[in-house]
Amino acid sequence: MPAKMPDSFSVYLDLLRVVAAVTVLVSHYPLTAALGAITDRYNFGYDAVVVFFVLSGYVISHAVDTKERDGLTYSVNRIARIFPVAAVAVVLSWLLMSLGNATNPTLHPDAFQLDAPAYYVIRTLSFTSEFWWDDIRPFGNGPYWSLAFEVWCYVIYGLAMFTRGHWRVGLVLLALLLTGPKQWLVMPIWLAGVAAYHCRDRINPGRPMLWALCILPPVVFLTLQLSNPRDWSYPLVGMHIERFLGHGLDGAANCGWGYLLAVLVAAHLFAVRKLCLLMSFNARGRAPTIIRQLAAYTFSLYIIHHPLLTFWHAELGQTRDFYSPDLRGLVYLGTLIPVFILGYLVERKKKVFRIMILAAFANTKRMMSP
Numbered sequence: 001m002p003a004k005m006p007d008s009f010s011v012y013l014d015l016l017r018v019v020a021a022v023t024v025l026v027s028h029y030p031l032t033a034a035l036g037a038i039t040d041r042y043n044f045g046y047d048a049v050v051v052f053f054v055l056s057g058y059v060i061s062h063a064v065d066t067k068e069r070d071g072l073t074y075s076v077n078r079i080a081r082i083f084p085v086a087a088v089a090v091v092l093s094w095l096l097m098s099l100g101n102a103t104n105p106t107l108h109p110d111a112f113q114l115d116a117p118a119y120y121v122i123r124t125l126s127f128t129s130e131f132w133w134d135d136i137r138p139f140g141n142g143p144y145w146s147l148a149f150e151v152w153c154y155v156i157y158g159l160a161m162f163t164r165g166h167w168r169v170g171l172v173l174l175a176l177l178l179t180g181p182k183q184w185l186v187m188p189i190w191l192a193g194v195a196a197y198h199c200r201d202r203i204n205p206g207r208p209m210l211w212a213l214c215i216l217p218p219v220v221f222l223t224l225q226l227s228n229p230r231d232w233s234y235p236l237v238g239m240h241i242e243r244f245l246g247h248g249l250d251g252a253a254n255c256g257w258g259y260l261l262a263v264l265v266a267a268h269l270f271a272v273r274k275l276c277l278l279m280s281f282n283a284r285g286r287a288p289t290i291i292r293q294l295a296a297y298t299f300s301l302y303i304i305h306h307p308l309l310t311f312w313h314a315e316l317g318q319t320r321d322f323y324s325p326d327l328r329g330l331v332y333l334g335t336l337i338p339v340f341i342l343g344y345l346v347e348r349k350k351k352v353f354r355i356m357i358l359a360a361f362a363n364t365k366r367m368m369s370p
Contacts, residue, residue, distance in 0.1 A: 005062060007283035009276040013055060013269075014295035020048035020055075021298040024143060025335075029309045031328050043230050043254070047221075049146045050189055050258050052302070054265040056150055057157075057193025064161055065197070071162035072361070078154050080353035081299075083125070084346045086147060089303040090124050092342075093139035096311040104314035110140045127151040132180030135250040141307050145251040152179050153190040181245055182252040189255070192262035196269045203270075207278065213271035217264035224260075233257035300343030301336075308335040 027045030030036040039045070068074040094117055101108040113120045120138055123129050129136035130148040138144050152175065159171045176184060205213070237256025242249055249255070282288070312334040316327055 004066070006273065006276040008281035009273045011283050011288045011291055012272055012276070013059065014291050016051060016055060017298040018291060018294045020051045021301045023048040024302055025305050025309075028142070028306055029313070029328075029331060029335075031332075041230060042225055044225075046231075046254055046258075047225070047261060049143075050261045051265055052146070053150065053153075053186070053189045054193040054196070054262050054269070057153070057190040057195075058197045058266075058269055059193075060154065060157065061194045061197035064157075071158060074158050074162060076354055076357050076361070077350075078151075078158070079357055080350045082147070082151060082154075084349075084353050085299055085303060085343075086127075086144075087125060088342055088346050089141060089144065089307075090121055090138045092304060093141040093144075093307040094121065096307045097139040100311040100314040107310050107314045108140055110137060113139055124148070130182055130251070131178065132182070133247045135248075139307065140310060141303070143302055143306050147303060149183060149186045149251070150190065152183055153187055156187065157190075157194070181247075182249055185241070185249065185252040185255045186258075189258050189262040192259075192266040193269070196266035199270060200273055205274075207275075210271045210274050210278075213267045214275060217268040221261065221264055224257075231257070233260075296348055297340055297343040300347045301339050304339050304342060305335050308338055 024045050026035065027039045027043075027048070030039050063077070064074060068077060094114075097108055097111060098114060101111045101114065105111060117139075120136060123134075123136050124138035124144060127148045128134070129138065130145060135145065156172055156175045156179075159175060160168060163171055231254050233256035234254055238249055238253040241255070242253065252258075309331060312331040313327075316330050316334075
């Protein structure tokens with residue numbers, strides 16, 4: 001039986017989720033001009049997405065190894081976790097674009113989607129919006145691109161884990177064929193988290209090496225990012241892949257740096273878990289509790305914040321300076337309050353959605369029975 005994840009390490013993963021979600025939020029709407037210069041100069045928002053992918057691969061591997069031992073449980077848990085929040089995000093994005101486009105069309109370059117909303121809702125909620133050369137950001141919701149890739153990482157990993165023999169090979173190849181080259185390029189980032197999980201007990205370096213693997217990845221990350229121009233790996237890797245394929249890669253274009261960062265994050269997670277087992281870190285108290293509570297809203301924050309930011313800026317920013325404190329404060333309040341309300345109503349109700357999905361599966365099976 002696989003060992004339970006150390007409580008202190010679980011809190012640390014939650015902390016990384018919170019930091020990554022806030023990083024994406026601030027990268028889309030920096031609070032000050034100085035912070036705006038930083039977010040323009042460095043693509044920390046993309047870095048946060050890579051962290052999310054590695055964390056996702058790690059946590060999903062742990063779930064499959066410890067409690068999701070069959071395909072039905074795995075599928076129901078993924079659907080209950082992802083689909084309700086995604087549906088709220090897409091519908092909200094549609095509504096906010098419809099309202100905000102009338103006020104400030106310049107903030108909505110994807111407003112053409114309002115002419116065929118059903119098509120874009122279907123494409124995004126079927127998570128086919130990044131298949132092959134498509135790049136559909138539903139109603140201007142930019143961060144949604146990564147969710148489309150992540151969901152198909154779940155699908156492909158689930159097929160690999162819960163099917164057998166020729167079915168496994170055939171279904172995995174079919175899924176890869178359906179999704180296309182961008183998915184192939186993004187999936188190794190997610191698999192870095194899977195590798196970190198499965199290596200957790202197979203490699204046992206000494207404590208000095210563990211501390212090195214814990215500290216060096218953040219140092220290497222900062223050294224490379226701060227000493228290079230924005231998206232510096234694109235001309236070295238992504239641009240050449242695009243030329244070979246004859247198409248743009250959209251969210252996968254910076255995969256060269258994504259791979260390196262994924263390895264750094266995976267090594268860091270491997271070392272931190274080992275250190276949590278060796279040392280007695282306090283996983284109780286006010287701070288860990290707050291971290292866990294905030295982490296429960298990170299998915300909602302990530303996938304809902306962008307259309308809210310755009311809408312409130314369109315409604316409130318007409319006569320204000322872009323970096324005026326009152327505008328920033330109003331926009332952030334108008335974003336965070338709905339995020340926490342919707343997160344409480346949807347993201348924190350996974351158990352309810354699991355029960356509903358299982359009931360729907362049972363009814364469908366009963367209806368199809370002779």
